[in-house]
Each structure stands twice: as C-alpha cells, then as structure tokens.
Amino acid sequence: MKKEQVVNCQFSAWYPIFKKHTIKSLILPLPQNVIDYLLDDGTLVVSGSDQNTQPRRTDNSDSEDQEDVQWSDDETTTTVTAPEFPEFTSKVLEAINSLGGRVFPKLNWSAPRDANWIALNSSLQCCSLADIFLLFKSSDFITHDLTQPFLQCSDQDSPDPVIKYELVLRKWSELIPGGEFRCFVKENKLIAISQRDYTQYYPHILTQEEQVSQAIQVFFSQNVQYNFLDEDFVFDVYRDSQGKVWLIDLNPFGEVTDSLLFTWDELTSGGEVAQHQQEGPTFRFTTSEVTVQPSPCLSYRIPRDFVDLSAGEDAYKLIDFLKLRKTQQEDSEEEEEEGNAPP
Numbered sequence: 322m323k324k325e326q327v328v329n330c331q332f333s334a335w336y337p338i339f340k341k342h343t344i345k346s347l348i349l350p351l352p353q354n355v356i357d358y359l360l361d362d363g364t365l366v367v368s369g370s371d372q373n374t375q376p377r378r379t380d381n382s383d384s385e386d387q388e389d390v391q392w393s394d395d396e397t398t399t400t401v402t403a404p405e406f407p408e409f410t411s412k413v414l415e416a417i418n419s420l421g422g423r424v425f426p427k428l429n430w431s432a433p434r435d436a437n438w439i440a441l442n443s444s445l446q447c448c449s450l451a452d453i454f455l456l457f458k459s460s461d462f463i464t465h466d467l468t469q470p471f472l473q474c475s476d477q478d479s480p481d482p483v484i485k486y487e488l489v490l491r492k493w494s495e496l497i498p499g500g501e502f503r504c505f506v507k508e509n510k511l512i513a514i515s516q517r518d519y520t521q522y523y524p525h526i527l528t529q530e531e532q533v534s535q536a537i538q539v540f541f542s543q544n545v546q547y548n549f550l551d552e553d554f555v556f557d558v559y560r561d562s563q564g565k566v567w568l569i570d571l572n573p574f575g576e577v578t579d580s581l582l583f584t585w586d587e588l589t590s591g592g593e594v595a596q597h598q599q600e601g602p603t604f605r606f607t608t609s610e611v612t613v614q615p616s617p618c619l620s621y622r623i624p625r626d627f628v629d630l631s632a633g634e635d636a637y638k639l640i641d642f643l644k645l646r647k648t649q650q651e652d653s654e655e656e657e658e659e660g661n662a663p664p
C-alpha cells in the first residue's frame with residue numbers, strides 16, 4: 322500500500338465522486354488550534370461553550386476560597402480551562418443543524434469507533450462540538466489519523482504528503498449492522514465481500530446470500546467500478562431493508578484496513594480469492610452462532626465500574642469504593658501495629 326492510496330481514501334477525496342450514493346455529509350477544515358487541543362493529553366476538559374453546561378475549573382491559587390476541591394497537590398500545576406473555539410464552534414453547530422441535529426463524526430479517514438463506550442449514550446451520535454471532542458479525545462483511531470496516517474505504507478522513503486485535516490459530519494442514520502458489508506477491489510475487480518459485523522450471526526444473510534451478493538455486484542459495476550482514483554481499494558456498503566445499496570466508506574487496500582473474514586494474504590496473493598473468478602466475488606459471512614466472537618472494539622474499553630464512577634451515574638458505587646479503600650487502609654494499619662505485616 323502506497324501513501325498515495327491513503328491520500329486518495331480521505332473523505333474529501335472520495336465524497337464528491339460518490340455523493341449521490343452515500344449519506345449526506347459536510348466537511349469542515351480543522352483549525353490548527355483544534356488539532357493541538359485534540360492532541361494535548363493534558364487538557365481533558367471539554368469546552369461546553371455551545372451548551373454552557375460543562376463545569377469549568379478555575380484557578381483558585383490566589384483565591385481565599387479554601388473550600389474548593391484541591392485537584393492536585395503539585396503546586397506548579399497550571400490552570401486547566403476548557404479552550405474556546407467560538408468561530409469553529411458556531412460553524413460546527415450550524416452544520417449539525419443543517420444535517421438534522423444529530424451527526425456521526427469522523428476525521429479524514431477514521432471515526433472514533435474505539436471510544437463509543439465513553440459517551441453517555443454509548444454511541445457515536447453527536448449533537449454538539451462537546452460530544453465530538455469527548456469522543457475524539459478518547460480515541461486511539463483519531464490519534465492515529467492525526468499522527469501516523471502513513472504508518473503501514475510500503476514507500477516509507479518518500480516524503481509524507483501534506484494532509485489538510487478535516488472534520489467530517491455525516492447525517493446520523495440508524496444502520497442495522499446485519500446490512501453492512503466490506504468489499505475488496507483489486508485491479509478494478511470486485512474480488513471479495515465480507516459481512517462487516519462478523520462477530521454476529523445474521524440468519525437473513527444466509528437465506529439471502531445470492532440476493533445480497535448480486536445487489537452489491539450490480540452497485541459496484543454501475544456506480545463504483547472505474548470511478549475511483551485508484552484501481553485497488555476497499556469500499557463499505559449498507560443494504561437497506563428495501564434492498565437498496567448505499568456507499569458508507571472507502572478505505573485503502575492494505576493492512577491498515579481490517580480484512581474481516583479474509584486475511585490480507587488471501588486478498589493479495591495469487592490464491593483463489595485474489596483471482597477474480599468468473600462466478601463473481603467470494604462472499605463470506607458468519608454462518609452460525611458457534612463462531613460468534615467478542616466485539617473487536619471491546620479491548621479498548623475500561624471496566625464499566627470505572628466509567629460509571631467517572632460519569633457519576635452510580636453514586637453508591639463510588640461510596641462503596643471509598644469505604645473499601647478505607648477498610649483496606651485500616652486493615653493494613655492494624656497489621657502494621659501487630660508487627661506481622663508481610664515484608
């Protein structure tokens with residue numbers, strides 16, 4: 322996979338070509354100060370200026386109000402205030418409103434799929450810039466886009482192309498995971514199709530195998546083939562309940578893209594899958610409950626208890642947790658007094 326292929330798969334590169342066949346979206350250039358904020362580990366505070374609902378920390382170092390919570394005993398700690406981006410905030414709000422009030426956010430390539438657990442609704446649905454910032458700042462996928470978009474490219478010696486970072490806002494659409502498929506195109510031929518959410522068994526795919534494969538092949542030959550900037554690429558589609566196929570995303574043909582029920586070796590070697598067959602692409606999907614696997618993004622999560630504690634959803638847990646700490650402390654003090662503490 323070459324750097325050029327990654328460049329071609331940026332949202333703003335493919336969206337104008339396939340606009341008619343995909344979900345309505347708006348692209349906003351990401352100002353440098355917003356990029357800096359997203360990359361700054363120290364500032365977890367999310368600006369709530371579009372809602373004015375977020376609590377702010379203020380500098381109380383020379384204030385007499387000693388009742389304020391002391392967040393850190395490090396006296397050199399500087400004030401942490403939510404950065405404000407008034408102009409960008411109003412552009413984003415305007416864009417969200419024109420898309421119906423609820424959006425699915427992305428950067429040039431990635432959505433923060435690994436961070437959905439942190440949102441109160443456990444979803445990527447956003448209604449404000451604060452919602453978007455919370456997801457973006459919690460996502461390794463977003464950091465990857467910002468810091469190492471060409472990580473797995475084979476032409477590492479060539480200079481990195483200049484990237485203009487963009488915030489992509491897509492109209493929120495309730496997609497049923499069983500209708501999503503990933504399609505692999507090599508030399509402008511559709512060689513393979515995989516169920517996208519391969520961790521689940523969807524009986525309708527098994528019963529409609531032929532219709533699904535046919536619908537995707539027709540969509541490809543009528544709307545996608547020879548229209549993209551590259552001859553090798555991966556595109557994601559959604560087949561809705563009426564059988565209509567929609568384009569969801571374009572991805573580079575290479576290891577950065579999850580090959581789902583195939584291996585990259587199968588897709589690139591001269592083997593059966595990689596050779597376009599007369600009878601059409603190889604279609605793989607999960608055929609029974611037995612093969613159901615845990616969701617791939619689970620490993621990005623932290624224990625639910627921690628989320629509840631931090632989100633303050635379950636105050637009793639926090640109280641129990643503090644009591645437990647106190648009991649443990651008392652126990653260890655007792656042990657020390659008895660002189661039988663382990664070394």
Ligand SMILES: Nc1ncnc2c1ncn2[C@@H]1O[C@H](COP(=O)(O)OP(=O)(O)OP(=O)(O)O)[C@@H](O)[C@H]1O
Binds near residue numbers: 427570
């Ligand atoms: N507009 C939308 N509204 C609601 N959900 C969406 C929308 N667009 C995409 N999704 C859901 O989010 C998932 C991920 O979207 P998308 O493919 O754009 O992210 P990605 O970061 O490019 O993923 P990948 O890393 O697998 O390429 C989709 O499979 C779909 O289930």
Ligand SMILES: [Mg+2]
Binds near residue numbers: 430
């Ligand atoms: Mg993608």
